[in-house]
Amino acid sequence: MTQLALVIDLNVCVGCQACVTSCKEWNTSGEAGPLVDLRPYDADPTGTFFNRVQTFEVGEYPNTETVHFPKSCLHCEEPPCVPVCPTGASYKREEDGIVLVDYDKCIGCKYCSWACPYGVREVDAKRKVMTKCTLCVDRIYDETLPEWDRKPACVRACPTNARLFGDVHDPDSEVSTAIRENGGYQLMPEWGTKPANHYLPRHKTRITVREDELERSDNPLRIDSKLPKPDRDEPSLDDVTSW
Protein backbone atom coordinates (compact mmCIF):
# COMPACT_ATOMS: atom_id res chain seq x y z
CA MET A 1 0.00 0.00 0.00
CA THR A 2 1.28 3.41 -0.88
CA GLN A 3 1.63 6.15 1.72
CA LEU A 4 2.77 9.40 0.20
CA ALA A 5 4.45 11.77 2.63
CA LEU A 6 6.95 14.54 3.09
CA VAL A 7 10.27 14.16 4.82
CA ILE A 8 11.58 17.46 6.12
CA ASP A 9 15.26 17.88 6.83
CA LEU A 10 15.61 20.27 9.77
CA ASN A 11 19.34 20.23 9.26
CA VAL A 12 18.94 21.94 5.91
CA CYS A 13 15.89 24.18 6.36
CA VAL A 14 16.93 27.83 6.54
CA GLY A 15 13.47 29.20 7.32
CA CYS A 16 13.11 31.19 4.10
CA GLN A 17 9.29 30.67 3.92
CA ALA A 18 9.48 29.82 0.22
CA CYS A 19 7.43 26.64 0.81
CA VAL A 20 4.79 28.71 2.63
CA THR A 21 4.28 31.17 -0.21
CA SER A 22 4.53 28.51 -2.89
CA CYS A 23 1.92 26.40 -1.07
CA LYS A 24 -0.40 29.36 -0.71
CA GLU A 25 0.05 30.36 -4.34
CA TRP A 26 -0.68 26.89 -5.71
CA ASN A 27 -3.60 26.13 -3.43
CA THR A 28 -5.26 29.51 -3.73
CA SER A 29 -5.30 29.14 -7.51
CA GLY A 30 -6.84 25.69 -7.59
CA GLU A 31 -10.27 24.40 -8.56
CA ALA A 32 -11.41 24.33 -4.92
CA GLY A 33 -11.40 28.13 -4.83
CA PRO A 34 -9.13 30.68 -3.20
CA LEU A 35 -7.74 30.41 0.31
CA VAL A 36 -9.09 33.49 1.95
CA ASP A 37 -7.02 36.49 3.02
CA LEU A 38 -9.06 38.87 5.14
CA ARG A 39 -7.84 42.46 5.65
CA PRO A 40 -4.44 41.61 4.11
CA TYR A 41 -3.22 45.22 4.16
CA ASP A 42 -5.15 46.36 7.23
CA ALA A 43 -4.85 45.99 10.96
CA ASP A 44 -5.33 42.42 12.22
CA PRO A 45 -4.94 40.51 8.94
CA THR A 46 -5.86 36.83 8.85
CA GLY A 47 -5.80 34.09 6.27
CA THR A 48 -5.77 30.39 5.55
CA PHE A 49 -2.46 28.62 5.12
CA PHE A 50 -1.74 24.90 4.77
CA ASN A 51 1.91 25.22 5.63
CA ARG A 52 3.82 27.28 8.17
CA VAL A 53 7.49 27.66 8.99
CA GLN A 54 8.06 28.32 12.66
CA THR A 55 11.26 29.15 14.49
CA PHE A 56 12.44 27.76 17.81
CA GLU A 57 15.48 28.53 19.90
CA VAL A 58 17.02 25.49 21.54
CA GLY A 59 19.42 25.79 24.45
CA GLU A 60 20.64 28.58 26.67
CA TYR A 61 22.70 31.55 25.50
CA PRO A 62 25.43 31.39 24.31
CA ASN A 63 24.94 27.71 23.47
CA THR A 64 21.80 28.19 21.43
CA GLU A 65 20.68 26.84 18.16
CA THR A 66 17.97 28.22 15.90
CA VAL A 67 15.67 25.58 14.48
CA HIS A 68 13.36 26.41 11.60
CA PHE A 69 10.43 24.06 11.68
CA PRO A 70 8.04 23.70 8.73
CA LYS A 71 4.63 22.31 9.74
CA SER A 72 1.81 21.06 7.56
CA CYS A 73 -0.64 18.13 7.70
CA LEU A 74 1.33 14.99 8.55
CA HIS A 75 -1.10 12.64 6.75
CA CYS A 76 -1.24 10.29 9.74
CA GLU A 77 -1.58 6.58 9.15
CA GLU A 78 -4.10 6.57 12.04
CA PRO A 79 -5.68 9.98 11.42
CA PRO A 80 -7.73 10.94 14.51
CA CYS A 81 -9.50 13.65 12.49
CA VAL A 82 -11.21 11.15 10.19
CA PRO A 83 -13.47 9.02 12.46
CA VAL A 84 -14.84 12.06 14.32
CA CYS A 85 -16.20 13.69 11.16
CA PRO A 86 -20.01 13.40 11.27
CA THR A 87 -20.46 13.67 7.49
CA GLY A 88 -17.57 11.63 6.12
CA ALA A 89 -16.13 14.76 4.50
CA SER A 90 -12.80 14.07 6.18
CA TYR A 91 -11.26 10.92 4.76
CA LYS A 92 -8.01 9.10 4.08
CA ARG A 93 -7.48 7.86 0.53
CA GLU A 94 -6.93 4.11 0.27
CA GLU A 95 -4.71 4.33 -2.78
CA ASP A 96 -2.04 6.76 -1.59
CA GLY A 97 -2.77 7.55 2.08
CA ILE A 98 -3.47 11.26 1.56
CA VAL A 99 -5.86 12.70 4.18
CA LEU A 100 -8.34 14.97 2.41
CA VAL A 101 -11.49 17.00 3.06
CA ASP A 102 -14.38 16.79 0.63
CA TYR A 103 -15.23 20.49 0.50
CA ASP A 104 -18.70 19.72 -0.85
CA LYS A 105 -19.62 17.56 2.14
CA CYS A 106 -17.96 19.53 4.95
CA ILE A 107 -20.40 21.41 7.20
CA GLY A 108 -17.70 23.45 8.95
CA CYS A 109 -18.35 22.11 12.46
CA LYS A 110 -14.61 22.27 13.31
CA TYR A 111 -14.76 18.98 15.23
CA CYS A 112 -11.90 17.47 13.19
CA SER A 113 -9.64 20.39 14.10
CA TRP A 114 -10.25 19.63 17.78
CA ALA A 115 -9.26 16.03 17.11
CA CYS A 116 -5.92 16.98 15.51
CA PRO A 117 -3.09 17.48 18.02
CA TYR A 118 -0.89 19.20 15.44
CA GLY A 119 -3.13 22.15 14.60
CA VAL A 120 -2.85 21.73 10.86
CA ARG A 121 -6.50 22.10 9.88
CA GLU A 122 -7.88 25.56 9.32
CA VAL A 123 -11.43 26.67 8.68
CA ASP A 124 -11.47 28.97 5.68
CA ALA A 125 -13.28 32.08 6.89
CA LYS A 126 -14.95 32.65 3.54
CA ARG A 127 -15.58 29.16 2.19
CA LYS A 128 -16.78 28.13 5.68
CA VAL A 129 -15.34 24.64 5.34
CA MET A 130 -12.33 22.91 6.85
CA THR A 131 -9.25 23.11 4.66
CA LYS A 132 -5.87 21.45 4.92
CA CYS A 133 -2.76 20.32 3.06
CA THR A 134 -3.68 18.04 0.15
CA LEU A 135 -0.08 17.07 -0.65
CA CYS A 136 -0.96 18.93 -3.87
CA VAL A 137 -3.12 16.03 -5.00
CA ASP A 138 -4.13 18.19 -7.98
CA ARG A 139 -0.49 18.47 -9.02
CA ILE A 140 1.29 15.20 -8.32
CA TYR A 141 -1.01 13.24 -10.64
CA ASP A 142 -1.26 15.93 -13.35
CA GLU A 143 -0.02 14.27 -16.53
CA THR A 144 0.17 17.58 -18.39
CA LEU A 145 3.15 18.43 -16.17
CA PRO A 146 6.56 16.92 -16.93
CA GLU A 147 7.28 14.03 -14.59
CA TRP A 148 9.96 15.84 -12.60
CA ASP A 149 7.44 18.58 -11.85
CA ARG A 150 4.80 16.24 -10.36
CA LYS A 151 5.67 17.07 -6.77
CA PRO A 152 3.96 19.21 -4.14
CA ALA A 153 4.44 22.95 -4.62
CA CYS A 154 6.38 23.26 -1.35
CA VAL A 155 8.87 20.61 -2.43
CA ARG A 156 9.43 22.27 -5.79
CA ALA A 157 9.96 25.64 -4.10
CA CYS A 158 12.50 24.64 -1.45
CA PRO A 159 15.86 26.16 -2.43
CA THR A 160 17.88 23.97 -0.07
CA ASN A 161 16.15 20.68 -0.86
CA ALA A 162 15.00 20.35 2.73
CA ARG A 163 11.72 18.76 1.63
CA LEU A 164 11.64 15.27 0.18
CA PHE A 165 8.48 13.70 -1.24
CA GLY A 166 7.69 10.07 -1.84
CA ASP A 167 6.21 6.78 -0.67
CA VAL A 168 7.29 5.98 2.90
CA HIS A 169 5.98 2.42 2.54
CA ASP A 170 8.41 1.64 -0.28
CA PRO A 171 11.64 0.70 1.52
CA ASP A 172 13.77 1.70 -1.47
CA SER A 173 12.29 5.16 -2.00
CA GLU A 174 14.29 8.31 -1.44
CA VAL A 175 12.18 9.22 1.61
CA SER A 176 12.44 5.77 3.24
CA THR A 177 16.19 5.77 2.74
CA ALA A 178 16.45 9.23 4.27
CA ILE A 179 14.34 8.21 7.28
CA ARG A 180 16.34 5.01 7.76
CA GLU A 181 19.81 6.43 7.33
CA ASN A 182 19.39 9.86 8.92
CA GLY A 183 17.30 9.03 11.97
CA GLY A 184 13.95 10.32 10.71
CA TYR A 185 11.32 10.73 13.43
CA GLN A 186 7.62 11.51 13.88
CA LEU A 187 5.97 14.36 15.82
CA MET A 188 4.12 13.66 19.09
CA PRO A 189 4.51 9.87 18.93
CA GLU A 190 2.72 9.65 22.31
CA TRP A 191 -0.74 9.87 20.72
CA GLY A 192 -0.38 6.88 18.41
CA THR A 193 -1.40 8.85 15.34
CA LYS A 194 1.53 7.47 13.34
CA PRO A 195 2.23 10.51 11.18
CA ALA A 196 3.40 9.65 7.68
CA ASN A 197 5.48 12.82 7.42
CA HIS A 198 8.86 12.49 9.08
CA TYR A 199 11.49 14.97 10.19
CA LEU A 200 15.24 14.51 9.88
CA PRO A 201 17.09 15.79 12.96
CA ARG A 202 19.70 18.49 13.00
CA HIS A 203 23.27 17.29 13.27
CA LYS A 204 26.74 18.83 13.34
CA THR A 205 29.17 17.91 10.59
CA ARG A 206 32.64 17.41 12.07
CA ILE A 207 35.92 16.13 10.57
CA THR A 208 38.30 14.53 13.01
CA VAL A 209 41.90 15.53 12.18
CA ARG A 210 44.69 14.05 14.26
CA GLU A 211 47.94 15.87 14.96
CA ASP A 212 50.11 13.46 13.00
CA GLU A 213 47.86 13.76 9.96
CA LEU A 214 48.58 17.47 9.88
CA GLU A 215 52.29 16.90 10.32
CA ARG A 216 52.70 14.31 7.62
CA SER A 217 50.27 15.02 4.85
CA ASP A 218 49.25 18.61 5.22
CA ASN A 219 52.56 20.06 6.40
CA PRO A 220 55.28 17.62 5.30
CA LEU A 221 58.05 20.25 5.23
CA ARG A 222 58.22 20.33 9.01
CA ILE A 223 59.33 16.72 9.01
CA ASP A 224 61.38 17.04 5.84
CA SER A 225 63.20 19.99 7.22
CA LYS A 226 64.79 17.80 9.84
CA LEU A 227 66.50 15.82 7.13
CA PRO A 228 69.99 16.92 6.12
CA LYS A 229 69.91 19.24 3.17
CA PRO A 230 72.32 18.49 0.36
CA ASP A 231 74.72 21.26 -0.53
CA ARG A 232 74.03 23.32 -3.60
CA ASP A 233 77.05 22.07 -5.47
CA GLU A 234 76.67 18.41 -4.59
CA PRO A 235 75.73 16.08 -7.39
CA SER A 236 72.13 14.99 -7.47
CA LEU A 237 70.07 12.27 -9.03
CA ASP A 238 68.26 14.76 -11.12
CA ASP A 239 67.71 18.43 -11.36
CA VAL A 240 64.57 18.36 -9.26
CA THR A 241 66.18 17.85 -5.87
CA SER A 242 69.02 20.26 -6.48
CA TRP A 243 68.73 23.86 -5.49
Place this chain on the structure above:
Amino acid sequence: MHPAFSVIFLTTLIGAGQGLFIALFLVESLGLLGMAPMQNGTFFALGILASLILLGLGLFASFFHLGRPERAWRTATKWRTSWLSREVIVLPAFMGVVFLYGLAHWLNFNPTLFTLPGDRAVLATVALGAAGTLLAVALYVSTAMIYAAVKFLQEWHSPLTVVNYTVLGAASGFTLATAYAAWSGAQLVPVLASIAIVLTLLGLGTRIASLIRNARIKPKSTLQTAIGIKHPRIVQKSQGFMGGSFNTREFFHHKSDGFVRAVKWIFLIAAFAIPTVLLAVSLLMTVDPTSVLIAAALIQYLGLIAERWFFFAQANHPQNLYYQSVS
Protein backbone atom coordinates in the same frame (compact mmCIF):
# COMPACT_ATOMS: atom_id res chain seq x y z
CA MET B 1 -10.39 25.99 23.84
CA HIS B 2 -12.44 28.96 22.69
CA PRO B 3 -15.88 28.74 24.32
CA ALA B 4 -18.46 29.12 21.54
CA PHE B 5 -21.82 30.34 22.79
CA SER B 6 -23.65 28.28 20.16
CA VAL B 7 -22.38 25.09 21.80
CA ILE B 8 -22.76 26.43 25.34
CA PHE B 9 -26.45 27.17 24.68
CA LEU B 10 -26.96 23.88 22.85
CA THR B 11 -25.60 21.71 25.66
CA THR B 12 -27.20 23.61 28.56
CA LEU B 13 -30.61 24.05 26.92
CA ILE B 14 -31.05 20.46 25.78
CA GLY B 15 -29.64 19.23 29.10
CA ALA B 16 -32.39 21.10 30.95
CA GLY B 17 -35.00 19.98 28.40
CA GLN B 18 -34.04 16.33 28.85
CA GLY B 19 -34.09 16.69 32.64
CA LEU B 20 -37.53 18.33 32.54
CA PHE B 21 -38.89 15.46 30.43
CA ILE B 22 -37.46 12.85 32.81
CA ALA B 23 -38.99 14.73 35.75
CA LEU B 24 -42.42 14.83 34.09
CA PHE B 25 -42.31 11.13 33.29
CA LEU B 26 -41.27 10.45 36.88
CA VAL B 27 -44.28 12.45 38.07
CA GLU B 28 -46.56 10.32 35.89
CA SER B 29 -44.93 7.08 37.06
CA LEU B 30 -45.26 8.07 40.72
CA GLY B 31 -48.88 9.03 40.07
CA LEU B 32 -49.65 5.68 38.45
CA LEU B 33 -47.99 3.88 41.34
CA GLY B 34 -50.02 5.94 43.77
CA MET B 35 -46.98 7.51 45.38
CA ALA B 36 -47.81 11.07 44.30
CA PRO B 37 -50.99 12.87 43.28
CA MET B 38 -51.90 12.11 39.64
CA GLN B 39 -51.84 15.13 37.34
CA ASN B 40 -54.17 15.89 34.47
CA GLY B 41 -53.24 15.90 30.78
CA THR B 42 -52.81 19.68 30.59
CA PHE B 43 -50.13 19.61 33.28
CA PHE B 44 -48.06 17.19 31.24
CA ALA B 45 -48.81 18.84 27.89
CA LEU B 46 -47.70 22.29 29.11
CA GLY B 47 -44.59 20.85 30.78
CA ILE B 48 -43.69 18.94 27.62
CA LEU B 49 -44.20 22.14 25.62
CA ALA B 50 -41.60 23.83 27.85
CA SER B 51 -39.25 20.90 27.37
CA LEU B 52 -39.73 21.03 23.59
CA ILE B 53 -39.06 24.77 23.56
CA LEU B 54 -35.76 24.21 25.41
CA LEU B 55 -34.77 21.40 23.05
CA GLY B 56 -35.78 23.44 20.02
CA LEU B 57 -33.82 26.49 21.17
CA GLY B 58 -30.79 24.28 21.76
CA LEU B 59 -31.10 22.78 18.29
CA PHE B 60 -31.49 26.28 16.84
CA ALA B 61 -28.36 27.48 18.68
CA SER B 62 -26.34 24.54 17.37
CA PHE B 63 -26.78 25.71 13.77
CA PHE B 64 -24.79 28.84 14.55
CA HIS B 65 -21.80 26.61 15.21
CA LEU B 66 -21.77 25.35 11.64
CA GLY B 67 -20.06 27.04 8.75
CA ARG B 68 -22.49 25.42 6.30
CA PRO B 69 -25.75 24.83 8.20
CA GLU B 70 -27.59 24.04 4.95
CA ARG B 71 -25.62 20.77 4.83
CA ALA B 72 -26.48 19.78 8.41
CA TRP B 73 -28.51 16.78 7.20
CA ARG B 74 -25.26 15.12 6.16
CA THR B 75 -24.22 14.80 9.81
CA ALA B 76 -26.47 11.79 10.28
CA THR B 77 -24.32 9.62 8.02
CA LYS B 78 -21.27 8.66 10.08
CA TRP B 79 -22.94 7.35 13.25
CA ARG B 80 -20.67 4.32 13.22
CA THR B 81 -17.62 6.34 14.21
CA SER B 82 -18.65 9.86 15.22
CA TRP B 83 -20.35 10.80 18.49
CA LEU B 84 -21.36 14.09 16.90
CA SER B 85 -23.27 12.16 14.28
CA ARG B 86 -24.90 10.03 16.99
CA GLU B 87 -26.02 13.15 18.84
CA VAL B 88 -27.50 14.55 15.65
CA ILE B 89 -29.57 11.35 15.25
CA VAL B 90 -30.63 10.98 18.89
CA LEU B 91 -31.70 14.62 19.41
CA PRO B 92 -34.50 14.70 16.78
CA ALA B 93 -35.56 11.16 17.71
CA PHE B 94 -35.85 12.24 21.34
CA MET B 95 -37.75 15.40 20.38
CA GLY B 96 -40.15 13.28 18.32
CA VAL B 97 -40.89 10.94 21.25
CA VAL B 98 -41.27 13.90 23.63
CA PHE B 99 -43.72 15.50 21.21
CA LEU B 100 -45.79 12.30 20.96
CA TYR B 101 -45.73 11.92 24.74
CA GLY B 102 -47.03 15.45 25.18
CA LEU B 103 -49.59 15.02 22.40
CA ALA B 104 -50.97 11.83 23.96
CA HIS B 105 -51.42 13.63 27.27
CA TRP B 106 -52.93 16.73 25.68
CA LEU B 107 -55.51 14.66 23.74
CA ASN B 108 -55.98 12.32 26.70
CA PHE B 109 -55.34 9.53 24.23
CA ASN B 110 -53.97 6.76 26.38
CA PRO B 111 -54.93 3.23 25.33
CA THR B 112 -53.44 0.16 26.95
CA LEU B 113 -50.84 -1.11 24.51
CA PHE B 114 -50.32 -4.54 26.01
CA THR B 115 -50.47 -6.32 29.35
CA LEU B 116 -47.42 -7.56 31.15
CA PRO B 117 -47.55 -10.84 33.08
CA GLY B 118 -49.17 -10.19 36.45
CA ASP B 119 -51.95 -8.14 34.88
CA ARG B 120 -49.98 -4.93 34.64
CA ALA B 121 -51.33 -2.82 31.82
CA VAL B 122 -48.81 -0.80 29.85
CA LEU B 123 -50.30 2.53 28.79
CA ALA B 124 -49.22 4.32 25.62
CA THR B 125 -47.82 7.27 27.61
CA VAL B 126 -45.81 4.92 29.81
CA ALA B 127 -44.29 3.21 26.78
CA LEU B 128 -43.51 6.60 25.19
CA GLY B 129 -42.14 7.91 28.49
CA ALA B 130 -39.86 4.91 28.94
CA ALA B 131 -38.60 5.22 25.36
CA GLY B 132 -38.09 8.95 25.87
CA THR B 133 -36.15 8.40 29.09
CA LEU B 134 -33.86 5.92 27.34
CA LEU B 135 -33.31 8.41 24.52
CA ALA B 136 -32.70 11.23 27.01
CA VAL B 137 -29.95 9.19 28.65
CA ALA B 138 -28.56 8.28 25.22
CA LEU B 139 -28.55 11.97 24.33
CA TYR B 140 -26.70 12.92 27.52
CA VAL B 141 -24.10 10.27 26.73
CA SER B 142 -23.76 11.27 23.05
CA THR B 143 -23.44 14.97 23.85
CA ALA B 144 -20.82 14.38 26.52
CA MET B 145 -18.92 11.78 24.48
CA ILE B 146 -18.37 14.36 21.73
CA TYR B 147 -16.00 15.98 24.22
CA ALA B 148 -14.91 12.98 26.27
CA ALA B 149 -13.88 11.09 23.12
CA VAL B 150 -11.25 13.64 22.08
CA LYS B 151 -8.18 12.19 23.76
CA PHE B 152 -6.02 15.20 22.94
CA LEU B 153 -8.08 17.38 25.28
CA GLN B 154 -7.05 15.65 28.49
CA GLU B 155 -9.37 17.80 30.62
CA TRP B 156 -12.32 16.31 28.71
CA HIS B 157 -11.06 12.79 28.15
CA SER B 158 -12.62 11.30 31.25
CA PRO B 159 -15.80 9.46 32.34
CA LEU B 160 -16.43 12.42 34.64
CA THR B 161 -17.36 14.47 31.57
CA VAL B 162 -20.25 12.09 30.82
CA VAL B 163 -21.29 12.00 34.48
CA ASN B 164 -21.26 15.80 34.73
CA TYR B 165 -23.24 16.39 31.55
CA THR B 166 -25.86 13.90 32.72
CA VAL B 167 -26.14 14.97 36.36
CA LEU B 168 -25.98 18.72 35.73
CA GLY B 169 -28.55 18.50 32.90
CA ALA B 170 -30.87 16.40 35.07
CA ALA B 171 -30.43 18.74 38.05
CA SER B 172 -31.36 21.84 36.05
CA GLY B 173 -34.34 19.97 34.55
CA PHE B 174 -35.62 18.91 37.96
CA THR B 175 -35.24 22.42 39.40
CA LEU B 176 -37.23 23.69 36.44
CA ALA B 177 -39.83 20.96 36.97
CA THR B 178 -40.13 21.98 40.63
CA ALA B 179 -40.75 25.60 39.64
CA TYR B 180 -43.28 24.46 37.03
CA ALA B 181 -45.11 22.27 39.56
CA ALA B 182 -45.29 25.18 42.01
CA TRP B 183 -46.53 27.54 39.29
CA SER B 184 -49.24 25.13 38.15
CA GLY B 185 -50.31 24.49 41.72
CA ALA B 186 -49.55 20.78 41.67
CA GLN B 187 -48.80 19.20 45.04
CA LEU B 188 -45.42 18.00 43.86
CA VAL B 189 -43.00 20.59 45.20
CA PRO B 190 -41.69 18.47 48.14
CA VAL B 191 -40.85 15.39 46.05
CA LEU B 192 -39.44 17.26 43.03
CA ALA B 193 -37.49 19.78 45.13
CA SER B 194 -35.93 16.94 47.15
CA ILE B 195 -34.80 15.17 43.99
CA ALA B 196 -33.49 18.46 42.57
CA ILE B 197 -31.47 19.08 45.74
CA VAL B 198 -30.03 15.57 45.63
CA LEU B 199 -29.10 15.94 41.94
CA THR B 200 -27.60 19.42 42.45
CA LEU B 201 -25.46 18.24 45.36
CA LEU B 202 -24.46 15.13 43.43
CA GLY B 203 -23.51 17.39 40.52
CA LEU B 204 -21.47 19.57 42.85
CA GLY B 205 -19.56 16.48 43.97
CA THR B 206 -18.86 15.15 40.49
CA ARG B 207 -17.97 18.60 39.15
CA ILE B 208 -15.52 19.19 42.00
CA ALA B 209 -14.09 15.73 41.33
CA SER B 210 -13.41 16.75 37.74
CA LEU B 211 -11.94 20.10 38.88
CA ILE B 212 -9.53 18.22 41.16
CA ARG B 213 -8.67 15.76 38.40
CA ASN B 214 -8.03 18.54 35.89
CA ALA B 215 -5.85 20.50 38.30
CA ARG B 216 -3.50 17.52 38.47
CA ILE B 217 -3.24 16.77 34.76
CA LYS B 218 0.26 16.35 33.39
CA PRO B 219 0.21 17.30 29.71
CA LYS B 220 1.12 14.34 27.54
CA SER B 221 2.65 16.50 24.85
CA THR B 222 5.50 18.90 25.41
CA LEU B 223 7.43 21.25 23.17
CA GLN B 224 10.06 18.50 23.05
CA THR B 225 7.70 15.92 21.54
CA ALA B 226 5.97 18.58 19.44
CA ILE B 227 9.08 19.33 17.40
CA GLY B 228 11.04 16.20 18.30
CA ILE B 229 14.11 17.87 19.81
CA LYS B 230 15.33 16.49 23.11
CA HIS B 231 16.52 19.54 24.95
CA PRO B 232 15.07 20.77 28.25
CA ARG B 233 15.00 24.39 27.11
CA ILE B 234 13.16 25.20 23.89
CA VAL B 235 11.55 28.58 23.24
CA GLN B 236 9.43 29.50 20.28
CA LYS B 237 10.73 32.63 18.59
CA SER B 238 8.21 32.80 15.76
CA GLN B 239 4.97 31.00 14.98
CA GLY B 240 5.48 31.81 11.33
CA PHE B 241 3.06 34.72 10.92
CA MET B 242 2.19 37.99 12.61
CA GLY B 243 -1.51 38.19 11.72
CA GLY B 244 -4.32 36.05 13.09
CA SER B 245 -5.26 32.56 12.04
CA PHE B 246 -7.79 29.86 12.83
CA ASN B 247 -5.21 28.23 15.08
CA THR B 248 -4.79 31.31 17.27
CA ARG B 249 -8.56 31.92 17.53
CA GLU B 250 -10.17 28.51 17.98
CA PHE B 251 -8.00 26.94 20.65
CA PHE B 252 -7.65 29.62 23.31
CA HIS B 253 -10.15 31.59 25.38
CA HIS B 254 -8.19 34.89 25.16
CA LYS B 255 -9.11 35.82 28.74
CA SER B 256 -6.91 36.33 31.77
CA ASP B 257 -6.32 33.59 34.34
CA GLY B 258 -8.12 35.75 36.89
CA PHE B 259 -11.22 35.92 34.68
CA VAL B 260 -11.27 32.14 34.26
CA ARG B 261 -10.86 31.62 38.02
CA ALA B 262 -13.70 34.07 38.65
CA VAL B 263 -15.97 32.14 36.30
CA LYS B 264 -15.17 28.96 38.24
CA TRP B 265 -16.33 30.50 41.53
CA ILE B 266 -19.36 32.04 39.82
CA PHE B 267 -20.55 28.69 38.53
CA LEU B 268 -19.83 26.89 41.79
CA ILE B 269 -22.04 29.42 43.59
CA ALA B 270 -24.72 30.03 40.97
CA ALA B 271 -25.18 26.51 39.65
CA PHE B 272 -24.94 24.67 42.95
CA ALA B 273 -24.93 26.73 46.17
CA ILE B 274 -27.75 29.23 45.51
CA PRO B 275 -30.18 26.73 43.88
CA THR B 276 -29.65 24.26 46.74
CA VAL B 277 -30.44 26.94 49.32
CA LEU B 278 -33.48 28.23 47.40
CA LEU B 279 -34.84 24.71 46.86
CA ALA B 280 -34.40 23.95 50.56
CA VAL B 281 -36.12 27.23 51.47
CA SER B 282 -39.08 26.33 49.22
CA LEU B 283 -39.51 23.09 51.15
CA LEU B 284 -39.91 25.05 54.37
CA MET B 285 -42.08 27.84 53.01
CA THR B 286 -45.68 28.07 54.12
CA VAL B 287 -46.62 30.58 51.39
CA ASP B 288 -46.51 30.03 47.63
CA PRO B 289 -42.87 29.21 46.70
CA THR B 290 -43.29 29.80 42.94
CA SER B 291 -41.17 32.95 42.70
CA VAL B 292 -38.36 31.45 44.82
CA LEU B 293 -38.31 28.32 42.65
CA ILE B 294 -38.35 30.28 39.38
CA ALA B 295 -35.40 32.27 40.71
CA ALA B 296 -33.64 28.99 41.61
CA ALA B 297 -34.15 27.59 38.10
CA LEU B 298 -33.00 30.80 36.40
CA ILE B 299 -29.90 31.24 38.59
CA GLN B 300 -29.00 27.59 38.15
CA TYR B 301 -29.31 27.88 34.38
CA LEU B 302 -27.11 30.99 34.30
CA GLY B 303 -24.64 29.17 36.54
CA LEU B 304 -24.57 26.25 34.12
CA ILE B 305 -23.80 28.62 31.25
CA ALA B 306 -20.78 29.77 33.28
CA GLU B 307 -19.96 26.12 34.02
CA ARG B 308 -20.00 25.24 30.32
CA TRP B 309 -17.90 28.31 29.45
CA PHE B 310 -15.34 27.20 32.01
CA PHE B 311 -15.48 23.61 30.70
CA PHE B 312 -14.34 24.84 27.28
CA ALA B 313 -11.90 27.48 28.52
CA GLN B 314 -10.13 25.04 30.82
CA ALA B 315 -9.33 22.51 28.08
CA ASN B 316 -5.82 23.05 26.79
CA HIS B 317 -5.20 21.78 23.29
CA PRO B 318 -1.72 20.42 22.45
CA GLN B 319 -1.72 22.41 19.21
CA ASN B 320 -1.20 25.53 21.34
CA LEU B 321 2.41 24.37 21.80
CA TYR B 322 2.99 25.48 18.21
CA TYR B 323 1.47 28.94 18.67
CA GLN B 324 3.16 30.66 21.57
CA SER B 325 5.07 33.56 20.08
CA VAL B 326 4.12 35.92 17.31
CA SER B 327 7.45 37.16 16.09
